[in-house]
Amino acid sequence: MRLPTQELFEKYQNNLYAVAFNVCRNAEDAEDVVQDTFIQYYSIRKQFDNEQHIRAWLIRVTINKAKNMNRTFWRKNKMSLEDYMETLLFETPESGELFEAVMNLPEKYRIVIHLFYYEDYSVREIAGILKLSEGNIKVRLSRARSLLKDKLQEEWEYDE
Amino acid sequence: MTNREKYKQAFSVLHTSGRISLEEERMVIMKKKARFQATAAAVAVCLAFAGGGSIAYAADIGGVQRTIQLWVHGDQTDANIVYNANGSYDLWLEGDDGTRKELHGGGVAIEDDGTERPLTEEEIMDHLNQPEVDYREDGSVWVYYYDQKTDITDRFKDGVCYVKVSNGEKTLYMTILYEGGWCSSPHKYESPDSFR
Numbered sequence: 001m002r003l004p005t006q007e008l009f010e011k012y013q014n015n016l017y018a019v020a021f022n023v024c025r026n027a028e029d030a031e032d033v034v035q036d037t038f039i040q041y042y043s044i045r046k047q048f049d050n051e052q053h054i055r056a057w058l059i060r061v062t063i064n065k066a067k068n069m070n071r072t073f074w075r076k077n078k079m080s081l082e083d084y085m086e087t088l089l090f091e092t093p094e095s096g097e098l099f100e101a102v103m104n105l106p107e108k109y110r111i112v113i114h115l116f117y118y119e120d121y122s123v124r125e126i127a128g129i130l131k132l133s134e135g136n137i138k139v140r141l142s143r144a145r146s147l148l149k150d151k152l153q154e155e156w157e158y159d160e
Numbered sequence: 161m162t163n164r165e166k167y168k169q170a171f172s173v174l175h176t177s178g179r180i181s182l183e184e185e186r187m188v189i190m191k192k193k194a195r196f197q198a199t200a201a202a203v204a205v206c207l208a209f210a211g212g213g214s215i216a217y218a219a220d221i222g223g224v225q226r227t228i229q230l231w232v233h234g235d236q237t238d239a240n241i242v243y244n245a246n247g248s249y250d251l252w253l254e255g256d257d258g259t260r261k262e263l264h265g266g267g268v269a270i271e272d273d274g275t276e277r278p279l280t281e282e283e284i285m286d287h288l289n290q291p292e293v294d295y296r297e298d299g300s301v302w303v304y305y306y307d308q309k310t311d312i313t314d315r316f317k318d319g320v321c322y323v324k325v326s327n328g329e330k331t332l333y334m335t336i337l338y339e340g341g342w343c344s345s346p347h348k349y350e351s352p353d354s355f356r
Contacts, residue, residue, distance in 0.1 A: 009182055018174040027177070035180045040339065042182075044295050064340040088173040095170040102170070117167035131319070159163050 003054060005042045012055065013038075015119065016062045022114045023066035025081050025103055033065045040065075059119065060129050063111060070107075094155050101151040109144035112137055230288060234309040247278025251288075291325050291334060293342050303334065312336065320352045 016037055020030035040061055041054075048054045081103055090096040102110060115121045115129065123141065127134045148156045161169070230239045230253065239253035248266030266284055269277055279287075291305040300313040305325035315321045321336040325344075333349045336342040343350050 006182055009180075013176050013180065014174065017176045018171050021174055031176055031180055034176060038180075038182060040295070044339075045299050061339055064337070068341040090173055091169055095166070095173075098166055098170040099173070102167075113167075114171070117164050118171050120164075155166070157163055 001048055001050065002045075003051065005038055008041065008054065008058065009038055012058055016058055018118060019059055019062045019111070019114060020066045020069075022103075022110050023063060023107060024069055027079060027084055029069045030066070033062055033069055036065050037062045056125070056129055059115070063130070067107075097155065098148075098152060101148055104151075105144055105147055109140050109147065112140040113144040113148075116141055228285070231304070231306050233292070233294070234304045234307055236307070243281050243284060245278060247280075247284075249284050291332060291344060293334075293336055295339065301336075301338070303336070305332070322349045 013034060016034045017030050020033035020037075021027065024030045024033065037058055041058065046057075048057065085096065085100065088096075088099070090099065102113060105113070111130070112126060115126045116123070121129065123134050123137045126132075127137045130137070145156075145159070149158065225240055225242045228239055228241050229236050230251075231237070232253065237253055239251050241252075242250045244250070244266065246266075247268050248264070251263040253261050253263075265287070266279055269279055269283065289306070291303055294302045294304060296302065300311060301316075301321075303310045303312055303323050303325060306327040308325060308327075310323065310325070312321050312323055315323070316336075316338050319338045319340070321334075321338070323334045323336065325332050325334060330346065332344040332346055334342055334344040335350045335352055337352055343354070
């Protein structure tokens, strides 16, 4: 099955943008990645099992393209993470601190923790998207939680 | 609040700016530009392996126009190119349907000591003549390098394909991740994990 690109764009653009930003840490690069991801979807005739299959594919392509973007050292008049954060309207100061703490994690931890807490994927599903073992994902998730706990103290609970 | 609720609240501030377009003509043009960006990525990887530093790319406009011959999808095509003083280029060529296509790219090289300089014309031409990986609408995957066209659709194993391409003078070893980018080296096949 396939769904219209426009429909997917309206539904998932902000989710994919958050995933791309999580990897790129730059707004312009993240938008380019989202655009490229939808171009990729538009350009191929791959058939999918269902909408969740499409969503997982879009996220996987977004992550790959975002990683590629980081490797190309593509240059624009980039805004620093700190400057960009000042343009964001966080609901509470704690939200801003959590955002900053996550963005300062190593990339391999950032993306796992984002897929788990924001996209609600299970360890098994994340392993499928990132083509890594479940054990590897569990280790990354555990280390990321530990780093966030160290940084955020009482603002971040111990959880499984 | 649970950690998940806190996380979602924090990251719910991220929204696209609205400049992304799904208008069909723009999608087609952007698809072509995306190919060239992917090529630029490969150049950066190659130079890094050669120990020659890394390369950064940007998009800007200005300079002197020349006519060059460019390989596009295995066919040699005349194109007009403007090399700009800042290392960027603007390129125009006639598409298969007779319409004029525009491509832009370029950038700066970063020397080992961290200083930046604009890309030279030779470096830009090297980047334009890099191999191209094309995912066709029929689901097939092709590699283009100068006049070579290779169907690699059935050569992927566990999502990875290794292809050697050559123009008679220069040989490149390509490692291609299905829908996940590629890199090449003049020396050996790089591990997919090195750029996954």
